[in-house]
Amino acid sequence: MRRTPTGTWLPAWVPQSTTNLSALLLFCSMVNSATSGYDGSMLNGLNILPSYTDYFKLTPATTGLNTASIFIGSILGPFVAGIIADRLGRRPAIFWGTVITIIGVVLQAAAQNIAMFVVARVILGFGSQISGVAAGVYLSETFPSRWRAWGVGLLNNFYYIGALIAAGITLGTGEWQSTWAWRAPSLFQGIFSLLCIFILPFVPESPRWLVHRGLFEEARTVVAQTNSNGNLTNPVAIAVYKEILDTIEFEKKDGRSMSPLEIVRTPVARKRVLIGMSAGPFSCIAGNIIASYYLGAELDTAGVTDTRDQLKANVVLNVWCLLCALTGTHLAANWGRKPTAMLSQSLLIVCLFVIGGLSKIYADDPERASQSLVYGDVAVMFLFQGFYSLAWTPLLFLYPPEVMNYSIRANGLAFSAFGLSALALLLVFVMPIGIANIGWRMYMINGSWDIIVLILIAVFWVETKGKTLEEIDAIFEGHKHSSVPDVELVRKGVATVDVDLVQGAMRDEKPIR
Template sequence: MLKKTPTGTWMPAWVPESTFMLCMLLLLSSVVQSATGGYDGSMLNGLNILPSYTNYFNLNPATRGLNTASVFIGGFLGPLVTGVIADRLGRRPAIFWGSCLTIVGIILQTASQNIAMFVVARIILGFGGAVTGIAGGVYLSEVFPSRWRAWGVGLLNDFYYVGALIAAGITLGTGQWQSTWAWRAPSLFQGIFSVLCIFTLPFISPESPRWLVHQGLFEEARITVAQTNAHGSMTDPIAVAVFKEIVDTLRWEKEQAQSMSPLEILKSPIARKRLLIGMSPGPFSCIAGNIIASYYFGSELDTAGITDTNDQLKANVVLNVWCLACCLVGTHLAARWGRKPTAMLSQTLLITCLFIIGGLSKLYAADPQGASSSLVYGNVAMMFLFQGFYSVAWTPLLYLYPPEIMNYSIRANGVAFSYFALNAFALVFTFIMPIGLGNIGWKMYMINASWDVIILGLIAYYWVETKGKTLEEIDAIFEGEKHSSVPDIEILQRGEKELDIDLVEEQLKPDLRLATGRNAAA
């Protein structure tokens, strides 16, 4: 049963009464960016293997890198405005308009006649993807109840491999076509996720309660909190406590003169600390080593001795199935074990794999003709293990961790800055990786493993744990105190304390009266 819900924006919402069903639909409405991004990476993996694509554009290592990396130019530019858009228009409208831009880029990419057109199309695609990705990550983190947030937001990026698997299957199927549609058809299918998002988003999800409270729309926010935490019951203790935490914390931020300006992320030492820790998953995940397998898996297999085009396309399909399974395991670990331990485990395994891959690739490069089959397949097995270990932590944490670390005033702009940094690194690394593999081969793995050791040390020293806390309760880690008098939500859920609902309602009255007065004056 769907119920119309006020959103405070031009976009309506009809949501189910069941909290569980609502959370499932919330996830469906926001997976567009990760599915599109995963499809893009896997599709380019397949296209870079296809002669019909490389010959059509007459690609060399530099232009191949430009065609592939151009999506990150848009991803580099998108974050410059996305935080402001999401704060001013609302989280859901930002996702909607980002999806529209993504479709425009996909249409132009499919119709490309030369490298210049292909590059421009991918810049637009990357821009739209950045808007939906940033707004989607912030939106889900602010709407999902804390007990399901790890799964809800973590799965957002896990769908990367759903898109990747679909793309791998499509490129395998079209790879035998003797026309440019061998690469144009996979490109066109990339628009499926954005179209699905546009048609479903207005009907299945409410607006962020944090955004609504900040706009002074307290009643609308309270309805949303009740729907996402207590099946619509506005008197449920958990729903009342969550709403009180949001109201108290955002009032405190306004009293501290924290604005929604992009410069707020640099204004105070605490904001800068939140920014540096929160943005770190972007660059860390980008330079961990997966750029090679995400976009240049064919070149990676070449270094291991597997050069047949059809064998490489099949390996691409199997790789994405394996990575999907691993990222689901990683999401479970992040929810049950914690964000920081999961990241440290994954990073340690990545370092081990890279050193082994580098060593095996060196042995193969020394004598390609005399290399044993066990050496070749051992190298491929380590490549698969590496991608799986990467997926355990970095796939879910890339979207889950940044919005948890940022407080409301800097969340949208801080997450945008995180993806700005991610795409800046990705733009450079996707361009230089094919050149590096071509020039120094196995040594690229050794270099990559060495800087991964530094990343592991930074995670161990600087990261903080956010498991089991609401976004407002995380403030105590950075500021030394919680800005609301209600008990922590996890304590209430365990039954260790009871909430005095009448007292909380009395404490909320001044805020509700003030908001009512502002709305009447407006």
């Protein structure tokens, strides 16, 4: 471990081994995503538990309010998340967001009525959005490009680890005849936030943030730690650092600021933000809201009404989705982000129409519906969630920061999170009412708008696989803003870097601070 300057109040003791540091960054990614995954699955379980629904005397409307209230905080969080990440640093932003999340968790577990429960979930959503946006930006800027798909993809993949833990806990506490049947799962949610705080002192600050703040030697040290076991003169580390230095220097000379308004200042910025932020709304309207928060109601429409069976289905579903998310991350890393999204979206459309059709058959005559019809409907529901996880789980946090350049990255990702949360607030509130009133037709409506999303992805999305964040500039601006060869070409030995020449040039240049 080596004490590494961070440019912030939060110190860091960082492993010199790139492999060990990457493992810590992965762990940081995992615990961040587990928090949100735990919440979704926990509410799935709670909405099935009589001890929870009876305690709050829930109706379809108040069920939607209790569940959707986290998205009120999630809508408010992005308004400050990007600003905090840019001004305080990526790691301090994660820290403060996590502290706020813990406060929300404690209040949620102690809730005495619907109002207190809702306020707690608003606070929880606010904090988790600050830490989530900061973590997305931080990991995309810190992971070496060759591992970025896995490093940032896991930021959402481990949603299902948290979900699986929550499903197991609610399955275990579901037999308790007291309010602790739902309070204990609520309280346990804070474990992931505590783990996140524990890991922060052992990972460095984002090298891009350090360069932008004028802390050049500190940034170069971090680049070497994350790419070459701390070797400052390694050609790959030199190429990565020079790209960062030149690109951020170009953005400063071009007059690009860190203001939230920068995301709409130029046509290129608007294009990058619209393409990048689309991952949030697209993933939200894909149709997973039903199974993510109202699995019980979805299984009711398919004929599975026993509470214990529904809780077991919740556990199995999360194992299946985790496996699919990991498969999707592999596809995104090796096949590409855009093809993976199009494959996933196409499969979702098919599943939604099949689910809608089978649910209609059951709804028309539930007394005479065959057991094979019930099992078939549930099987397609499970396939749907798995196909959703192929693309949207890893791409939700991976794709937006890749598409956006440094000056708009934090605020652009915050805007993406806002779009996701605003739609989620509406859909999570509306879905139980819609299912109760129009049943199977909700699936048909969802499948129809998914077709539109597929067309938009095919026409407007760009491919970012195999490129550093700085090299992606060439897709939108015609060329990258550094003269060094592309990093992957250097890593593979296809291109070379004259280390002495580049170091001499960096000494002679006087970057803007």
